[in-house]
Each structure stands twice: as structure tokens, then as C-alpha cells.
Amino acid sequence: MTTTGDRTSPPAATHSIPTATVQRLPEYLRALHALGDTDGDTISSEALAAVTGVSSAMLRKDLSYLGAAGVRGVGYEVSLLTNRISTTLGLTRYYRVALIGMGHLGQALARYPGFASRGFHIAAIFDASPDLIGSRHGNHIVRDISELSGAVGEEDINIGVIATPETAAQQVADLLIDAGITSILNFAPCVLTVPQSVVVRKVDLAVELQLLSFHEHHKALQRSERDQQL
Template sequence: MSVNGGPTGGSGASDGAHAAANRYVPEATVARLATYFRVLGSFGENGTTTVSSDELATAAGVNSAMLRKDLSFLGSYGIRGVGYDVDTLTGQIARALGLTVHRSVVLVGVGNLGQALAGYAGFGSRGFHIAALLDADPARVGTCIRGLVVRDIAALADVVHEEGITIAVLATPAAVAQDVCDQLVAAGITSILNFAPVVLSVPPHVDVRKVDLAAELQILSFHESRKHAMPRPVAR
């Protein structure tokens, strides 16, 4: 399945005014829905009940035409001349993102980065519960991190089945990431958030998203070079 991109399969079926339950949603739109969801949360906390596409787009850092197009994939939940009801829209985006069902994740690899992820408050506050921590290092197994006992990677299949987990966060060293990934897939995991700087091979039914911290800096470095580069002489 797609690795940080590629279209989201769906029907192209007909639809009534609100019958948008399962429409095709472009991958680029899905990524932005997560941003809209977060920004809507801030509006809600402020007590704002209604937002226009212009206000929401500005807060999310996108063009308002794009915002309206994105939202149109979910259905027609705005009111012309008025805007969007914050609560209604929040709920619809939550539904679209699958956040209305409880989602537990397993975190594999509690080294430097894994420990930080285990303690990252942003997961909990935004709909995800880290249900288990796993590691292969006997020195780490049995230790307690943020109230969770680190279990042996051998318990993976048990943990996944007991808790009904389908999403894993992979934060192991690069050298063992593919091996652990294979174990995750064998245990029934179908979505992986990969922090190890390797390209994972997975079967087609498994989604992988990768976060490559050094690559992000390299991309910034590319733009830095351009900013400070001497203009080239024009070709004669």
C-alpha cells in the first residue's frame, strides 16, 4: 500500500446531500484533514462556534479554495453565507479519519527516540493510546516507562491480539527494522509509523508512513544552499 503518498482507493459512487460516508479522498487531502482537525480543536476551545473557510484556511496555512475542496470530499457540511459549525465539522473530520473508534498502538524499540515517543503527550491528547512498549534488549525489558512496563518483543503477537492493535510505531535501530517489521506484519499489524531510516518492504495490505529526521534537515539544507548561492552567470 502507499508509502507517504499514493491515492486512497474508493468508490466513485453517486451521493445525496450528506451521503459521503465512503467517498474517495485524495491522499493530499487526508494529510491536511489532520491539520484542520487540530486547528478546529483550537477554535472549539476558544468558544468559537462558527468558522468561514477563509478563517479556517488562514489558521491552517492553506488556500481557502483548497480547504473547501478538501472538505467537499467529506460531504456538504457548510452553510452558504455563514460558514461551518465548528462542532459539526470537527465530528465529520474525526469520523473521516477513523478517530471515532478507539485506536491503540504498540511502540517497538524504547531506545532514545522510542522513550521520548512513549512519553509524548501529543499522542494521547489527539486520539491515540500507546497500549504497549516492546523491546528486544533484555536490559530494557521489565523497566517501567511512563507507567508502562516494557515487554519482550517475543510478546508481540500476544499484545496485538489481546488489545486488538493494528497500528505500530517502529523506533528500533535501522539494522533490525526490517526484521522487526516482518514480525509486526506476521502479528497482524496493518499500519506502521517508521522512524528507522530504512525503506521497509511490506505486503500490499500494509501501510507505512516514515518520519526521517535527518532527511528533513537535508531538505532544509538544500534550500539553504539556494538562498546563499551566487547567481550563475547567464549562458552565452
């Protein structure tokens, strides 16, 4: 099928798409959503690559795994490409999320509007602290962590988000897995031990800051070396 700004063909099987490509798809989608707020109906690979920080050759190769090929001189049709990436990422369905840990980070996550706008609904929130259980956060009442197992089935929860201290994270992960959850987003600064069938994505803000520190440190060293050569 050929359209005004995009040639589509059957995408590669999901399991054959390289992991690195999958990890870049959300960035492409974010950029396309932003472009959807403008008047442009098409975008070139060069322009999309520029706003996502990859080379245009890498972007075209990534999109080829999805069966999308831009038209020379025209580019990709934004709406079609957005739909193709969303479908590949499984975002055409609605996901229900359990958020565990209602400290400062958990409370911030509970208020974050970006989840709902991308199809992720926080269905229930949990904590182990008597001081937090029963408190209200938005439309939710904090539930006792002991209710997690039953809630997964009752609320049709698909994904677990762990925002607890490190010391509690593994126990919470075990509870989620025992309840049938196989996709976990972990904000605790630790590595979880899980079965191979469970997918864990780890977000460690301290590690990200340390990586930024590395870049800042080496930029300072390069400046110092340049100054010494003058």
C-alpha cells in the same frame, strides 16, 4: 440537513477521497481543535485556510469530499466540521498501539501526551536489549520483543510504531505483519518491504531537516543574487 453554520450532505466514499486531501485533513483537524478552545462557533474557509497554510479554494474542495459545505457569509460550524473530519479519519474509535524500540526516541514517544488525547493508547512497549527489558516507562514495563506476537492479540493492538535502529526495523515490521498488524508508523531511517495490504507511514527526521536545508540554501542564494544586483 441545514444547520446554523454548515450544510452537510453524505460524504464521498472513503476510497474516492484523494490521497492528498486525506493527508491535509489532520492539519484541518488540528486547527479546529485549537479553535475549539476559543469562543468562536463558526469559521470561514479563508480563516481556516490561513492557519493551515493552504488556499481557501483548495480547502473548500477538500471539505466537499466530506460532504461539508460552508454557508456564505457564515462559514463552517466548528463542532460539526470537527466531527465530520474525525469520522472520515476513523478517529471516533479507540486505537491500541504497540511501540517497539525504547531508545531515546522511543522513550520520548512513550511520554508524548498527544497520542492519548487523539484516541491512540500505547498498550505495550517492547525492546530487544536485556538492559531495557523489564524497565519501567510511565505505566508500562518494557517487554521482550519475543512477546510481541502474543501481545498483539492479548492487548487487541491495532497499530505498530517502530522506533528501532535501521538494522532492526525490517525484522520488527515482519513480526508485526505476521501478528496481523496492517498499519505501521516507521521512525527508522529506512524503507520497509511490506505486502500491499499493509500501510506504512514513514517519519524520517533527518530527511525533514535536509528539506529545510534545501530551502535555507536557496533563500541564501536568492539573497546573494539580490545583493549582487544592487
